[in-house]
Amino acid sequence: MLKLVCPYCGIEADETELVSGGEAHLKREGPDSTDDDFEGYLFLRENPKGVILERWRHAMGCGKWFHVARCTVTQEVFGTYPAQTFKPPPRIMEEIKSRRTGQENGLNSDKAEKFS
Amino acid sequence: MAKSTVGSTPKLNLLDDIGMILFRGDLKSKTLQNAIVEATGVKVPVRGKISTEDKTSIAWMSPDELLLILPLERVGELIEDLNHKMGKEDTLIWDISDLRSVFEIEGNFIREVLAKNTPIDLNRDKMRKGTFRRTRFGQIAVAFWFESETKWFMICRRSEAEYAQQLFEVSSKPGEIPSVF
């Protein structure tokens, strides 16, 4: 059972009180974008074996969206943070780094660069 | 040794004279805090809590939302007063008395019955007096708080109240309540 601390309520919510919203920090492509970029925005998602940044909603609670850094293999949670941000806060990146030294298990190199 | 729960079934009653006001705004604002205290006599609760004075309670719903729970006949007057006191500050003050239902739960072993249907930690040191916990009860979104061990409250959407009632009744059948907390 996955348990996440809602950064707004400060309470540990169980998976069944939450709704998953998929990959976090997507860049929204508008009418001026290329077909390729728009396709990527709509359909192409990361599916890493390892660290992932995701959106979750505290549906059976405050109703707000928030972000989570967790590992898809071990289910360990590195932390949660509010949704009003374009990238994970330094404390989250440090937490990931301190527990994942090899690139293989950390954020993929594109993402790591984008968020550093 | 576990206590016998036979003959101690808690009862659920729908309170039909309860009014509710949804209040959205910047909870840190001085104007808002003063307006609420002056109009209701109740302080704005901190995160995850409910504060009560006399017949009025105020619950923390989210970082920008409060729920005022009070006798139904006072709702109209209070909304007018709050709107006046908030002046031009950006707020939403809305009568939602018809939108949600409040249940009063009375009796022994209430924690046991709720624990059958909710994932939250209902141990006495976690779910304490003054805690306002939004969670789920079976499949519906609810919130719990209590006045004493034998008097709890549950709030849910009015359209789901029948479900809440039936689920509570089926979970509190005599002889089917374990003694845990």
Ligand SMILES: [Zn+2]
């Ligand atoms: Zn929350």
